[in-house]
Amino acid sequence: MxxxxxxxxxxxxxxxxxxxxxxxxxxxxxxxxxxxxxxxxxxxxxxxxxxxxxxxxxxxxxxxxxxxxxxxxxxxxxxxxxxxxxxxxxxxxxxxxxxxxxxxxxxxxxxxxxxxxxxxxxxxxxxxxxxxxxxxxxxxxxxxxxxxxxxxxxxxxxxxEHFSQSASAKHTRSWPNIAEDPEAVLQPEIPTQWRWLVKPEKGDTIEGRLIGGCWDTLFHLFGTDYLDLDSLSRQHPEGLVLFLENVEMSPVDLVRTILNMKFRGVFSCINGLLLGRCAVVDSDNEDDLTYYEVLERHLVGLGIPVMIDSDIGHVPPNLTLINGALATVELHDGGRIHQQLIA
Missing domain, CATH: 3.40.50.10740 (Murein tetrapeptidase LD-carboxypeptidase, N-terminal domain)
Incomplete structure (x- = not known):
């Protein structure tokens, strides 16, 4: 790097x-x-x-x-x-x-x-x-x-060198109205809790080189010359940690996206998956598929650890995640990520 x-x-x-x-x-x-x-x-x-x-x-x-x-x-x-x-x-x-x-x-x-x-x-x-x-x-x-x-x-x-960040104490689904008040800032009010969807087989951490971003756009690039995780993982024997967050995809859209990634072998290229909070609000209809049901059905059997509800993306606040940094993500005492800026 x-x-x-x-x-x-x-x-x-x-x-x-x-x-x-x-x-x-x-x-x-x-x-x-x-x-x-x-x-x-x-x-x-x-x-x-x-x-x-x-x-x-x-x-x-x-x-x-x-x-x-x-x-x-x-x-x-x-x-x-x-x-x-x-x-x-x-x-x-x-x-x-x-x-x-x-x-x-x-x-x-x-x-x-x-x-x-x-x-x-x-x-x-x-x-x-x-x-x-x-x-x-x-x-x-x-x-x-x-x-x-x-x-x-x-x-x-x-x-x-390196830096560390802890999980936020609280997050929010409301962005400040900067058009009415140019100095408005985030007002987090919902307790944050990073959690495992799939725990690591050993210990309580995920380690590897960070790469990721907006799930809605990046899934179109996986397996192309623009975002070839297979090639990237071979360049970095310590492996990759893929981080993603959903902005607009409905639960059924997300099912198709995850299956598409499975078909293209994306998940076989990574050490673990780090997901931010979902910006899409589930339907009130009890018969409709929900976001967490999608994760349970389609990410649990991947054979890799999966952490969810992290501080990534459109349900702020946001961690500063360095694509390419060597990271250790741990989940105890609220969650923490340590990033080393090394080649």
Missing amino acids: KYPAPLKKGSKIAITAFSTGIAKEHEARYQCVLAYFKSQGFNVVEGECLRGQQKHVSAPAQQRADELMSFLLNDDIDAIVPPWGGELAMELLPMLDFDALTKAKPKWVLGFSDVSTITAVLSSKLGWASAHCSNLMDLTSNATESLTAGTLACLSTPYG
Whole structure:
């Protein structure tokens, strides 16, 4: 793995929306975020593909791809940060010149949701570490939730060092109304409990190289040249820990997705599976399939440990998970993850 330089005062941060852009009603929030980043001593460069949400995206696909490539190839840039995810980052993948990027300095690319469509691929194809974490628009100076507030500190970890995070005390299914209150922050109110769906045969931990992101988008990439876990696992004999979270897939959609992954041998390539909380609310109809029923029916017999309800994704808060880091995930005293930034 190739790790970008740790973020520090003077780091140059490029902001571009390679999926969904910033709407007018969110401009004030964006300015709060900018003020926070500048207070940390970062030099901020804004891209042209940033504001606007026409047809789900900030700009046409080629324009977004060209801007992303220009930042990825610019070795004065230390990190590339989209405001948030969206729907159609996948359009950019065939337009990225991965051969040219092998000669570029690794940069941090960070965020969750559709951001992970890009970050997981950069880690898989180029061996660049990347970060699945709170999105740019979550990062303000007044953030009170500890996982969110600690995001930039995790990304300041030097190569060869490590950091640890504990499970959140509480989470929430409600996002702050940043259009009405630009300084609004998360207000977690539901007790968090990471738990085993399938416990390890020995001990109480999962170990391996982290890779993952948004389940809804990444399952389309498994087994392709963009996200070849079989090849990645052969490169890293310590094995892989796949982390995923469901945003919009209904229980029946999720059944098809898991079966698709079984058919393609995805689960045979990993040491364990780490799942975030599901953002889809189950139907009130007792005859309908539920999310947890799907997990019980289709993940229990895989022969690997499966941890669920972790701090990953669209039911915040979010851990900072480094694609490519060597991780130990343990479940006692609430849950903890330890990540080493080593090759």
